[in-house]
Amino acid sequence: MSQQQNPFRRYYLPFRGRFDPCPPLGPKVFVVPPNVLTGFQPPDYPQFPPLEALQKGTLWEPFFDYYESPYRK
Amino acid sequence: MAKQLPKEYYVKLEAIQAIDFVIYELVLYLDTHQDDAQAIQQYNYYAAYSNRLKTDFEACYGPLRFGMPVQEQPPWAWAEAPWPWQV
Amino acid sequence: MWSYEKKLMYPVKVSTCNPTLAKYLMEQYGGADGELAAALRYLNQRYTIPDKVIGLLTDIGTEEFAHLEMIATMIYKLTKDATPDQLREAGLAEHYVSHDSALFYNNAAGVPFTASYIQAKGDPIADLYEDIAAEEKARATYQWIIDQSDDPDLNDGLRFLREREIIHAQRFKEAVMLISDDRDQKKVF
Ligand SMILES: [Fe+2]
Numbered sequence: 001m002s003q004q005q006n007p008f009r010r011y012y013l014p015f016r017g018r019f020d021p022c023p024p025l026g027p028k029v030f031v032v033p034p035n036v037l038t039g040f041q042p043p044d045y046p047q048f049p050p051l052e053a054l055q056k057g058t059l060w061e062p063f064f065d066y067y068e069s070p071y072r073k
Numbered sequence: 074m075a076k077q078l079p080k081e082y083y084v085k086l087e088a089i090q091a092i093d094f095v096i097y098e099l100v101l102y103l104d105t106h107q108d109d110a111q112a113i114q115q116y117n118y119y120a121a122y123s124n125r126l127k128t129d130f131e132a133c134y135g136p137l138r139f140g141m142p143v144q145e146q147p148p149w150a151w152a153e154a155p156w157p158w159q160v
Numbered sequence: 161m162w163s164y165e166k167k168l169m170y171p172v173k174v175s176t177c178n179p180t181l182a183k184y185l186m187e188q189y190g191g192a193d194g195e196l197a198a199a200l201r202y203l204n205q206r207y208t209i210p211d212k213v214i215g216l217l218t219d220i221g222t223e224e225f226a227h228l229e230m231i232a233t234m235i236y237k238l239t240k241d242a243t244p245d246q247l248r249e250a251g252l253a254e255h256y257v258s259h260d261s262a263l264f265y266n267n268a269a270g271v272p273f274t275a276s277y278i279q280a281k282g283d284p285i286a287d288l289y290e291d292i293a294a295e296e297k298a299r300a301t302y303q304w305i306i307d308q309s310d311d312p313d314l315n316d317g318l319r320f321l322r323e324r325e326i327i328h329a330q331r332f333k334e335a336v337m338l339i340s341d342d343r344d345q346k347k348v349f
Pocket of ligand 1: 198224295298324325328
């Protein structure tokens with residue numbers, strides 16, 4: 001999933017001063033993980049099958065958030 | 074350590090890790106959802122399944138669980154390598 | 161009591177011989193938001209928290225020790241066959257002169273672990289909020305380590321650990337809701 005489509009990413013643009021020495025990095029990304037957007041977990045949440053759950057690090061589909069470095073091209 | 078582990082060791086171990094992981098996730102869920110009968114049922118299903126997988130694994134590769142019955146003949150396999158970080 | 165199970169929680173793999181990554185991983189071994197701090201924090205707080213969330217603190221605290229063992233495994237694999245020269249190039253000469261390749265509870269900058277990384281206020285809301293913050297900080301730390309690492313197998317294990325922080329934060333949030341809910345206050349006392 002590209003960073004732009006990830007529902008668990010937010011962006012802000014830091015103020016740029018006239019004397020900033022480095023070329024701008026552009027929008028700064030931060031993570032708003034699924035737990036922040038969820039209240040008490042409702043019953044019957046969809047589950048991954050066991051091997052996939054292990055690989056993903058959670059049994060619960062809605063809580064999965066794959067992380068890739070935003071700087072990796 | 075002279076003995077080399079067969080590929081099957083890793084496959085079987087990962088199957089156990091997967092089932093135990095589901096159990097762990099269900100436990101944390103149940104810790105905050107103590108009245109979810111369906112999750113308790115699921116927990117019991119995977120707990121029994123994990124026990125079967127581990128009993129099978131231990132017969133081939135030695136003990137995983139502390140305090141379980143072991144084979145009568147020495148050596149004392151619990152203290153033998155490989156340890157988890159070595160495999 | 162605790163008893164040991166002779167397996168890792170997750171199959172840890174490392175594909176490249178790059179001891180510099182071991183130095184970064186020490187942040188999660190003996191650092192302020194690392195797995196040792198997490199385990200000790202939760203297991204210590206459980207003595208002064210309402211009964212209905214003691215189970216959760218016990219189980220998450222126990223899981224943190226399994227994570228600590230995974231981090232130790234990563235560091236071990238990255239350093240066990242490294243020569244003193246390789247360790248020096250990795251920025252681990254200072255570590256080497258004190259510890260050889262032994263693991264030690266310090267952070268990526270070599271600062272030793274201290275109990276002041278963790279809190280126990282005895283106030284259930286304050287403690288659970290600290291726990292939620294600790295999980296988010298650990299999640300962020302995993303992100304920054306993944307940003308610095310180009311080892312795909314190592315990153316796979318780090319992604320697992322990062323995802324666990326998300327689940328733990330979720331459960332701690334639920335714990336706050338459980339103890340804040342006054343529905344069954346009357347029948348308890
Ligand atoms: Fe955690």
